[in-house]
Amino acid sequence: MSQHEPIDDLPPELRAMLDLAREPEALAPEVSDRMLRALDARVVAEAAAPSGDVRSTSRRGPFFRAPWQTLAGFVLGALLGAGVYHLTRGAPPERVVTRERVVTRERVVRVEVPAPAPAPAPRDVTEAPAPQRHRSHDERDDLAAEQALLDGARVALRGGDATGALRRLDEHAHRFRRGQLAPERELLRVRALVRAGRRAEAEEVASRFRQRHPRHALRPAVDAALR
Amino acid sequence: MTDSLPAGQEPPVQRDRSGIVLPSEDARFRELFLREAGYTLATLRRLGVHPSDVEDLTQEVMLRVFRLLSEYDPSRPLRPWIFGIAHRVASEWRRHRRRHPEVPTELDDKHLAVGGADAEDALAARQARSLVERALLALEIDRRAVFILHDLDGCPVPEIARTLDVPLNTAYSRLRLAREDFRAEVARLQSGRTGR
Numbered sequence: 001m002s003q004h005e006p007i008d009d010l011p012p013e014l015r016a017m018l019d020l021a022r023e024p025e026a027l028a029p030e031v032s033d034r035m036l037r038a039l040d041a042r043v044v045a046e047a048a049a050p051s052g053d054v055r056s057t058s059r060r061g062p063f064f065r066a067p068w069q070t071l072a073g074f075v076l077g078a079l080l081g082a083g084v085y086h087l088t089r090g091a092p093p094e095r096v097v098t099r100e101r102v103v104t105r106e107r108v109v110r111v112e113v114p115a116p117a118p119a120p121a122p123r124d125v126t127e128a129p130a131p132q133r134h135r136s137h138d139e140r141d142d143l144a145a146e147q148a149l150l151d152g153a154r155v156a157l158r159g160g161d162a163t164g165a166l167r168r169l170d171e172h173a174h175r176f177r178r179g180q181l182a183p184e185r186e187l188l189r190v191r192a193l194v195r196a197g198r199r200a201e202a203e204e205v206a207s208r209f210r211q212r213h214p215r216h217a218l219r220p221a222v223d224a225a226l227r
Numbered sequence: 228m229t230d231s232l233p234a235g236q237e238p239p240v241q242r243d244r245s246g247i248v249l250p251s252e253d254a255r256f257r258e259l260f261l262r263e264a265g266y267t268l269a270t271l272r273r274l275g276v277h278p279s280d281v282e283d284l285t286q287e288v289m290l291r292v293f294r295l296l297s298e299y300d301p302s303r304p305l306r307p308w309i310f311g312i313a314h315r316v317a318s319e320w321r322r323h324r325r326r327h328p329e330v331p332t333e334l335d336d337k338h339l340a341v342g343g344a345d346a347e348d349a350l351a352a353r354q355a356r357s358l359v360e361r362a363l364l365a366l367e368i369d370r371r372a373v374f375i376l377h378d379l380d381g382c383p384v385p386e387i388a389r390t391l392d393v394p395l396n397t398a399y400s401r402l403r404l405a406r407e408d409f410r411a412e413v414a415r416l417q418s419g420r421t422g423r
Contacts, residue, residue, distance in 0.1 A: 007403045010378065014413060020355035022379050026265045035264065035286050036257070039250040042290055047247045158280060159323040195279070 034227060037220040045184070045218055146172060146181045153188050162196035183209070187218050190225045202226060250293045259296070259305075260289055266306060267313055273363050273375050274317040277324070284320055288313045307382050307390040314372055314391070321368070358416060365412040370405035377402055378409075 010018070027035070149172040156164035169189050172179065179185070186209045193202035206222050213219060250256050268285045276284050291312050299308055359379075363371055372391060376382040382390070388398040 007399065008406060010406055010410070014410065017355045017413070018359060018378055020352045021359040022381075026261075027268065031282070032261060032264060035282070035289065036251040036260065038286055039260075039290055039293065040252075042286075043249060043293070044247060155323055158283070158320060160277070160279070 034224045038224050041218050041221040142176065143180055146176050146179045149175075150181055150184055150188060153185075153192070157188065157192055157195060160195075162192045165192040166196065183213055183216055183218050187222050187225065190222055194225055199226075250289070253293070256293050256296055259292070263292075263305070263309055264289060267309055270310055270313045270375065271317055272360055273379070274314065274371065275364055275368070276317050276320055280320060284313075284316055288316050291316070304382070304386065306380055307376060307386050310372075310376055310380065310382075311390045318368075358413065361416055362409055362412040365415075366405055366408045370401045370408060373398055373401040374405035374409060378406070 009015075149168050153165040153168035153172070156162075156168060165188065169185055169192065172181075172185050176182065176185075186205055190202045190206050190209070193199070193205065203226060206226055209216070209222050210219060250260065264285060267288050268281055271281050271284050271288070272278070288309070292309060295312070299305070363375070366374060369391075373384075373387055376387045376390065377384060384398050384402065385395060387402075388395045391398065393401075
């Protein structure tokens with residue numbers, strides 16, 4: 001059994017004041033609607049882009065799913081790589097390799113050049129995977145960089161630093177003009193401009209967003225940011 | 228204090244075409260939201276969240292509630308559970324905010340419904356809320372959480388200790404100190420003194 005020090009009760013006038021202040025009022029219907037729409041938009045956005053805007057607000061922080069995603073990425077990448085490797089390690093690619101060595105070995109040239117012709121095909125196969133691997137790598141890196149910039153903007157905005165948020169959004173726009181998270185960037189820009197008191201600009205950005213993405217899941221959130 | 232969700236009430240969950248359950252279409256969550264969003268917003272304000280951020284953070288708390296609803300134990304009261312989530316969200320906000328400190332100066336009721344209550348009663352309630360919220364700001368945050376849960380939300384101390392994950396004696400001790408601080412701060416505010 002635990003013992004605790006006796007606690008003085010509050011005087012009656014303070015009790016009465018707390019009673020008056022106690023019951024929270026209901027939200028205005030338009031505020032409830034707006035919040036529910038925004039919640040829908042965030043859930044949809046999260047489902048559409050698991051590492052996107054909403055992820056950072058997960059209860060376990062922005063990196064809750066990252067290990068999963070990273071692991072899944074590695075496994076998929078490994079499987080894909082193994083598949084490509086098996087496809088490309090047949091006889092034809094060896095010829096290609098030999099041909100590349102021809103530059104320094106004249107005798108090999110004589111042996112290999114007459115070889116029957118499917119030479120172009122292996123070249124396609126051996127050249128294709130490399131850029132593909134680079135591209136997916138780059139995309140992943142880009143997405144992470146985009147995410148980091150937008151997270152920085154979001155944190156700045158939450159901290160009341162609209163100017164700092166806008167600076168990060170500008171940097172995102174500069175580096176990833178048509179980035180994967182461009183719509184999220186524009187939503188944050190509207191919010192930051194409203195917070196900075198630059199309402200006309202916010203409305204202009206929102207209007208552009210509506211034109212470019214008339215059915216985007218974040219559109220309700222953009223509208224809500226202006227209210 | 229509002230208790231848990233009605234027992235056995237599990238309305239069918241609707242999904243949109245892509246299979247995502249939307250908060251507005253999940254009847255169980257929607258009912259909870261309409262009933263508890265006002266409480267959540269009030270709690271965040273009492274925890275010191277600035278009026279300009281309170282709507283965003285209410286949304287954040289509600290999003291987490293939506294995600295965690297399947298983990299909620301219906302045998303426990305609902306509001307302390309929501310309070311625990313709001314407390315974490317407010318703490319995260321405070322950590323970011325520390326770099327750009329800004330103290331709420333007045334009560335902002337723009338989110339609240341215009342009630343049908345008598346105008347004088349409404350004014351008295353508003354003044355009381357304003358005074359209470361200003362006095363709460365003077366309380367150290369851990370004490371403030373216990374005070375809000377106990378003296379405003381009517382939560383028993385053992386449940387508070389569970390919600391905040393602190394020993395029972397610590398919860399009692401915080402409540403005692405919080406009441407002392409609250410009394411002193413209200414007296415200070417009512418006497419019109421300024422500066423701390």
